[in-house]
Amino acid sequence: MLDFAIFAVTFLLVLVAAVLYLYPASRQAAGIPGIAPTEEKDGNLPDIVNSGSLHEFLVNLHEKYGPVASFWFGRRLVVSLGTADVLKQHFNPNKTSDPFETMLKSLLGYRSDGGSVSENHMRRKLYGNAVAAALQSNFPLLLKLSEELLDKWLSYPESQHVPLSQHILGFALKSVTRMILGSRFEDEQEVIRFQKIHGTVWSEIGKGFLDGSLDKNSTRKTQYEDALMQLESVLKNIIKERKERDVSQHVFIDSLIQGNLTEQQILEDSMIFSLAGCIITAKLCTWAICFLTTSEEVQKKLYKEIDQVFGKDPITSEKIEQLRYCRQVLCETVRTAKLTPVSAQLQDTEGKVGPFVIPKETLILYALGVVLQDPSTWPSPHKFDPDRFADGSVTEEFSSLGFSGSWECPELR
Ligand SMILES: *[C@@H]1O[C@H](CO)[C@@H](O)[C@H](O)[C@H]1NC(C)=O
Ligand SMILES: *[C@@H]1O[C@H](CO)[C@@H](O)[C@H](O)[C@H]1NC(C)=O
Ligand SMILES: *[C@@H]1O[C@H](CO)[C@@H](O)[C@H](O)[C@H]1NC(C)=O
Numbered sequence: 001m002l003d004f005a006i007f008a009v010t011f012l013l014v015l016v017a018a019v020l021y022l023y024p025a026s027r028q029a030a031g032i033p034g035i036a037p038t039e040e041k042d043g044n045l046p047d048i049v050n051s052g053s054l055h056e057f058l059v060n061l062h063e064k065y066g067p068v069a070s071f072w073f074g075r076r077l078v079v080s081l082g083t084a085d086v087l088k089q090h091f092n093p094n095k096t097s098d099p100f101e102t103m104l105k106s107l108l109g110y111r112s113d114g115g116s117v118s119e120n121h122m123r124r125k126l127y128g129n130a131v132a133a134a135l136q137s138n139f140p141l142l143l144k145l146s147e148e149l150l151d152k153w154l155s156y157p158e159s160q161h162v163p164l165s166q167h168i169l170g171f172a173l174k175s176v177t178r179m180i181l182g183s184r185f186e187d188e189q190e191v192i193r194f195q196k197i198h199g200t201v202w203s204e205i206g207k208g209f210l211d212g213s214l215d216k217n218s219t220r221k222t223q224y225e226d227a228l229m230q231l232e233s234v235l236k237n238i239i240k241e242r243k244e245r246d247v248s249q250h251v252f253i254d255s256l257i258q259g260n261l262t263e264q265q266i267l268e269d270s271m272i273f274s275l276a277g278c279i280i281t282a283k284l285c286t287w288a289i290c291f292l293t294t295s296e297e298v299q300k301k302l303y304k305e306i307d308q309v310f311g312k313d314p315i316t317s318e319k320i321e322q323l324r325y326c327r328q329v330l331c332e333t334v335r336t337a338k339l340t341p342v343s344a345q346l347q348d349t350e351g352k353v354g355p356f357v358i359p360k361e362t363l364i365l366y367a368l369g370v371v372l373q374d375p376s377t378w379p380s381p382h383k384f385d386p387d388r389f390a391d392g393s394v395t396e397e398f399s400s401l402g403f404s405g406s407w408e409c410p411e412l413r
Pocket of ligand 2: 218219
């Protein structure tokens with residue numbers, strides 16, 4: 001069973017690995033308020049494990065020590081930023097790489113190249129355009145798959161339980177593989193094979209890395225590595241095929257091939273986007289529907305908007321842009337479900353946040369989960385209330401944190 005906590009947990013592990021192995025120098029707390037290490041060797045790692053997740057730990061940390069607070073990963077100082085205000089002081093759009101992508105790359109054993117500013121911008125643009133083109137050309141497919149799922153649900157008696165996560169995951173796997181990798185996944189068997197690989201990879205990323213059990217069990221380790229190798233070989237095949245033949249239906253990987261990327265980059269990017277695209281699509285849709293079931297009022301409002309925009313007309317991608325309330329529902333889902341609770345950066349030169357000096361090489365956490373539930377920005381933060389996004393300044397705040405607009409992570413599209 002995959003949980004949101006996984007994202008926090010995996011971040012934690014990647015960060016610990018990064019901290020312990022890549023940056024062995026130790027630093028002093030530099031007067032930033034925070035918690036003392038509970039153990040000489042592990043720092044506050046036991047406290048994090050006891051809190052249940054990194055997010056919960058950070059909630060408590062910021063409650064006690066304020067918006068800029070420190071703690072210890074092993075012997076290394078970490079500074080966490082817990083309000084939108086301090087985040088904005090620290091945020092530098094030139095240095096932002098997608099944290100989810102960074103995390104996955106490091107888990108998959110890919111080198112995370114802190115490319116140059118212009119190269120990062122170029123690739124961001126390429127991904128954005130590639131996602132837009134793939135969505136556009138596969139729109140009829142998306143409609144068809146949605147309608148299939150809808151028909152299935154409509155055929156159920158009203159009282160019947162719907163295995164929501166399972167059905168949505170199926171939908172996400174079918175639609176995302178087709179949009180990213182193309183017609184090979186018209187074949188149900190290919191989707192099932194991909195689902196197995198996807199399941200193996202995510203369950204080990206969620207669990208095996210956490211408790212170290214993956215390294216201790218050679219059977220599982222072999223299975224995990226086999227799954228990754230199988231996926232790589234499928235992707236290599238597809239890349240070769242799509243390079244050689246002119247294919248009519250444009251998909252994501254075609255944009256990468258046409259862009260100025262190396263073979264290895266195309267492979268890594270298509271790996272990241274197919275794995276992450278499926279999981280993010282599945283999680284976002286599952287939570288959106290789940291939250292909708294808790295509020296009849298929101299359901300009615302959404303239904304009314306959809307009725308007004310489409311009426312009896314066919315659904316088109318242009319008209320979808322007019323669904324403002326629907327967009328609010330999705331933003332509120334991302335916020336309430338904390339789809340990405342933490343992101344991280346390494347401080348490359350000495351900097352300042354508020355009155356505090358942040359030494360070079362400090363690991364900085366953006367406690368997004370904490371920020372997204374800060375009652376001063378989000379009144380009644382635990383309530384699912386899409387109307388809060390009716391206010392333009394709230395939407396702007398959300399964009400400035402990277403959840404929509406120009407810094408939105410492309411997988412979220
Ligand atoms: C980001 O990069 C641009 C151009 O390279 C530069 O003009 C700008 O000052 C940089 N911004 C920050 C916050 O460093
Ligand atoms: C290792 O993993 C396999 C497959 O999940 C399992 O069947 C086996 O019991 C595990 N072995 C040990 C020693 O835990
Ligand atoms: C393609 O990328 C290479 C290196 O990554 C660079 O030297 C070259 O100028 C790029 N070409 C174009 C057309 O962007």
